[in-house]
Amino acid sequence: MLLSDVxxxxxxxxxxxxxxxxSGxxxxxxxxxxGQWRVERAKLEEYIQQKYDETAVWVENNPLTDRDPD
Incomplete structure (x- = not known):
């Protein structure tokens, strides 16, 4: 994929x-x-999955809490 496609x-x-x-x-x-850059779709899918996993860990470690404890 072209970088613009990504x-x-x-x-x-x-x-x-x-x-x-x-940045790697x-x-x-x-x-x-x-020197045009290309990204394999499989690598992009792996990157997206990695970000989903990282986000899930972050959400688990940073629970949403009410600001107003009423």
Missing amino acids: AAELNVSDSQVYHLVR DLPAIKIGGR
Whole structure:
């Protein structure tokens, strides 16, 4: 997938996806003479699942509480 396709899938900007790739958070390959980035759909799905797992842990450790204890 092109980085722009990944951005559309995640509903984020192209620059955010580029940062994810360059930081190593989202595995990608650089191909061609102009060095265009590609992300395998399977790697994107793994990344999304990892984020779901991380979010579930965060939610469990940070329960929603009422501000008004009435």
